[in-house]
Amino acid sequence: MAEAESERHEETEAARPTHDEEEEELLPKKGATSVVWNFFGFRKADKDQKVILCKVCRGTVAAGGGNTSNLFHHLKIKHAKQYYESQKMRGAPAASKIKVAAPPLVQKSLAESFAKGTPYDKKSRRWREITEAITTHICKDMVPIYTVKKPGFRELLSTLDPRYVMPSRKHFTAVELPRLYGVP
Ligand SMILES: [Zn+2]
8 A cells, every 4th residue: 555655656757857857958950051050959869859949938939841941930929039140140151251252353352362271471482473573464555553452453353362361452553663663
């Protein structure tokens, strides 16, 4: 009689979703790629990771097929602070993507210059040669000095020699042009 009672007692203990379970740390999504998964997780018991739980409110969120927009939406409408954080985290790589898209030629040539070798030292003969050639081009052909900032021109140079990194427009005005004209 006493035995049966204690058994029953154990049973009810096990069946009841305990307070501990609610507090349980959620497991991160396997193979997660989106920053939004920082704010969602799964119970250990949920082996297939089917029930997405919000770490903030512990509410379940439906997001089929790895679609994270519902998760972002949940943060957006329920947890402004976390949503802001998620956007900040997401913003880091996204911002650089936008940068690449804006002046594609310059960005590409920069990446290429690193891929094809270390940039020339500014004291090297080759660097001087090219810089002087640009200065000569500016003077002889009477092209505006801001040409050195134009993406097409920069692309031309990086195609000819990816290791050459052009100095600033200011450097041409302050140093290279006076030097070409023999101004002390
Ligand atoms: Zn939530």
